[in-house]
Amino acid sequence: MKNLKFISLLVLILTSINHYSQQKPPVPKIKISGIVIEKVSKQHLEYATITFTNGTSTKSIAGGITNPKGEFNIDIVPGTYDIKIEFISFKPIILKDRKLLEKTNLGLIALEEDATQLNEVQVRAEKTTVDIKLDKKVYSVGNDLMVKGGTVSDVLNNIPSVSVDAEGAISLRGNENVTIFIDGKPSNAININEALRLISADAIDKVEVITNPSARYDAEGGAGILNIVLKKGKNQGFNGTFIGGLGTPKNNSLSGTLNYKTEKYNLFTNQGYADRLALGNALYETNYLNPKPNSPSYIKEIRDIEDNSKSYNGNLGIELFLNNSTTWTNTLNYRNSNEENLDDVNYDNQYADPSKNDTRTRVSNEENKENDVEFKSNLQKKFKKDGHKLDVDVQISNNNEKEIADIVDSENGNDFTENKQKNTRQLYQLDYVLPFGKGSQFEAGYRGSFVDQLTDVSVFNNGVINTDFTNNLEYIENVNAFYTQYGLKVNKFSYLFGLRWEDTKVNVNQLSNNDFNTKKYNNFFPSAFVTYEISEESSLSLSYSRRITRPRGRLINPFSNYSSNINIFQGNPDLDPAMSDAIDFGFLKKWGKFLLSTSLYNNRTTDAFLFVRINSGSEVNGVPVIISTPINLATENRLGFEFNLNYSPYKWWKLNSNFNFFNVDTQGDYTYTDFNNVEITQNFDQKTTSWSARLNSKVTLPAKIDWQTNMNYFGDQKTAQGKFIGIFAMNLGFSKDVLKDKATLAFNVSDVFNTRKMKMETLIPGVIESYSERQRNVRQFTLSFTYRLNKSKNEKEKQPRREMEEGGGDMPG
Structure with a gap:
């Protein structure tokens, strides 16, 4: 009986050692960064996709997208990866068998446009109508059904914090002391409220609402600045x-x-x-x-x-x-x-x-x-x-x-x-x-x-x-x-x-x-x-x-x-x-x-x-x-x-x-x-x-x-x-x-x-x-x-x- 107990205890100890030896401590992750740009103009590409896979499988292990400056910062477990960088209408780049064992900056990654895709109609995930940031709100006009066939005044009247009254006067947070910019510069119109009625809503890309501008901005406008950005097509x-x-x-x-x-x-x-x-x-x-x-x-x-x-x-x-x-x-x-x-x-x-x-x-x-x-x-x-x-x-x-x-x-x-x-x-x-x-x-x-x-x-x-x-x-x-x-x-x-x-x-x-x-x-x-x-x-x-x-x-x-x-x-x-x-x-x-x-x-x-x-x-x-x-x-x-x-x-x-x-x-x-x-x-x-x-x-x-x-x-x-x-x-x-x-x-x-x-x-x-x-x-x-x-x-x-x-x-x- 004593031998049976001893054998049972020994089996239990060995089993436990084996179990805990298989539960390895978590491996600390490392940060992989870089910047994605367009090869010709050197402009930064926002929303480019970065995907990490191992060499034996196409299944994604980690990934992310670039910010407005084309930057990405992604946390991964150290190892060897294939890294794929892609952006719609561009030729993707694949970095094969990259050993990533410590914090690494991949530097500038230049993508080249793919001419074969330019005539294809591609549907991309829709961006939110209003993009909220700490210092401003970005209103994307393209997704707004209310302003189709309308004017800039119609656009402004649909923007959070902004209102246009029956006289055409524009106010921000209830304050009419607001400055209107078009493409970042003041309009020369004698009556800006009337001038905005002449511009089609379909010509507008987005509107920026800046409630507390910094010293780099024109100091005009006690309530803040509204910047109307017109479309300027940029695709190849x-x-x-x-x-x-x-x-x-x-x-x-x-x-x-x-x-x-x-x-x-x-x-x-x-x-x-x-x-x-x-x-x-x-x-x-x-x-x-x-x-x-x-x-x-x-x-x-x-x-x-x-x-x-x-x-x-x-x-x-x-x-x-x-x-x-x-x-x-x-x-x-x-x-x-x-x-x-x-x-x-x-x-x-x-x-x-x-x-x-x-x-x-x-x-x-x-x-x-x-x-x-x-x-x-x-x-x-x-x-x-x-x-x-x-x-x-x-x-x-x-x-x-x-x-x-x-x-x-x-x-x-x-x-x-x-x-x-x-x-x-x-x-x-x-x-x-x-x-x-x-x-x-x-x-x-x-x-x-x-x-x-x-x-x-x-x-x-x-x-x-x-x-x-x-x-x-x-x-x-x-x-x-x-x-x-x-x-x-x-x-x-x-x-x-x-x-x-x-x-x-x-x-x-x-x-x-x-x-x-x-x-x-x-x-x-x-x-x-x-x-x-x-x-x-x-x-x-x-x-x-x-x-x-x-x-x-x-x-x-x-x-x-x-x-x-x-x-x-x-x-x-x-x-x-x-x-x-x-x-x-x-x-x-x-x-x-x-x-x-x-x-x-x-x-x-x-x-x-x-x-x-x-x-x-x-x-x-x-x-x-x-x-x-x-x-x-x-x-x-x-x-x-x-x-x-x-x-x-x-x-x-x-x-x-x-x-x-x-x-x-x-x-x-x-x-x-x-x-x-x-x-x-x-x-x-x-x-x-x-x-x-x-x-x-x-x-x-x-x-x-x-x-x-x-x-x-x-x-x-x-x-x-x-x-x-x-x-x-x-x-x-x-x-x-x-x-x-x-x-x-x-x-x-x-x-x-x-x-x-x-x-x-x-x-x-x-x-x-x-x-x-x-x-x-x-x-x-x-x-x-x-x-x-x-x-x-x-x-x-x-x-x-x-x-x-x-x-x-x-x-x-």
Whole structure:
């Protein structure tokens, strides 16, 4: 028995030793890195695939994809592998039997395009509509069904954090002090909101939303920057996309993007023509609190607005690859539009004595012609060290606009207005980037912007010139700027510190009355960014920047519109720039199928712009004329919280949402002399809160039909003299690929419930109490057809690094 126990114990020990000897300790992994580039242009390739297999099996053991800089970092177990590097339409590279026993950098891996694949239609995994990063949001237009056949304004109105109101005014996080760039440079358009309506949505590649820009950016725009990136086809050979659309109310458009690329050059063009009818309307209900005898105590003003526009927008560009390190790009852009606007106003006048009630009409027929020519040139020199480069940019543009209106008033006769505007802009920019050491980078640059705008306005009442609204205004703005930045990375912390200096000289000259006004000022604009990488899936960031908002356009133009002669908007030539300090604390987290981005932000603005309504002292048939005008107020403090969430519960269902809540604390007094020569001081101290929410859902139905729904809501917001009332709107879109996926048929409905109206309540104590609403365009149905020539539906263009850095939102200057 003892021998049996001994034998049993010995067997147990030997078995245990054998068992534990087979459970080897885990082998520590090593990191394999490298950079994938295109052989000819040396541009970095994002989304290239790296696969590790052993020599005896084709089954993948490890792998990954490259980031926007073409870099990859993959952890593997030490051993001998075959490494395959591939990118769609390129010849793959296979590194056979590579012994990888320690941390290894494979260096630059150059892929060559495969000419045999250029004419094949290849379907690539679809990228999310909104790509969220700590410092910006990237909105990819190609996947959005809502904007097919639309304009840039339609695109912006579908972007998280961005809204476009009934007047076309653009705001970011509820703040209208936002700067608009096109391809990383300011537009020379006299009215940027109107100019964006001339550019087809199909011409846009993506939009960058940068809420807190660094010192390398133009300091203009207290709310941040929106950069609209146009398509510039970059695929080898001949490629193109053609889109035609029909809609009701009339929304007819035809556009095309073409490019032809060789090893020496890339020739590209985007052409678009549109014939559109916008049917708008407006309502103003005004109670006069102290009406004069025989004057109305209540007026209901109803407007029906028809905006017929025919527009053309086209560009032609050539990208020359002078050598492996130097690229020279030249682009010529031309825009032209002809608009005919009918503004039919009906007044219902009610008196204390109902027997005196009457009605009158005021019909305005307006013609607007505009043309814009713009030339842009960029020379980029890349040096041997990765990221070491020099960029030189020149932009010269000229914009002309002429607007005339014949106004027939059933009670007051005929009015005639003429508004001629000319705008020229010259922009010169130099940017230098020098990486050094490990994770450090120095940047410096210059930017000179020179604007000259002339506005000549004439108003005639029954053939007699009205000197109150006739004006010849000259606006000259010269801004010279220098900036420098230093960035470094220490362990999990990344730092970026910058300083920008801008010297500004502005002349606002009212030539009609020889009133010349010159303003000179120079400012420093510091910025600081700190990012902490908690893990590969989550990060924290803290940023600060100082910004400026210079008054331009309709804000300073004493005359704007005369379609109503009792409710008039008037610019203020004496406005000063507003200065803002912005702090943003962000958190980014990825887990599973979720991507969450949150931001706590604070903007403090001095000399903030505020719109006030005052009694002008003038009357039309006993009715006081109310003037709306902007003023500088003391301070505005805006504190808000925003989050964005991307979620794909299934391959066939994608969701992204945005929520923004903010509080605005305004402090300031406004003192002015009224029409009775009495000095009046109004206190505009107020606190208000508001919020907005947006939900976008995209579902792939049976038969590969895509269905997209977009819903957004903007909450109530108090103003100094009333409040804006909340707005809800919803859009629908459907699409189906046809002709073996070479074409797409899409149908969308804009403003399904016809509720996208700007509504406002106003109270001027002792003068008026009013309610107003305005709708830019009624519900619209659009059908579009897209055909792709030698280009796949979801193919990501292989853009040179310059565009990924500048056009993608990382614009220097």
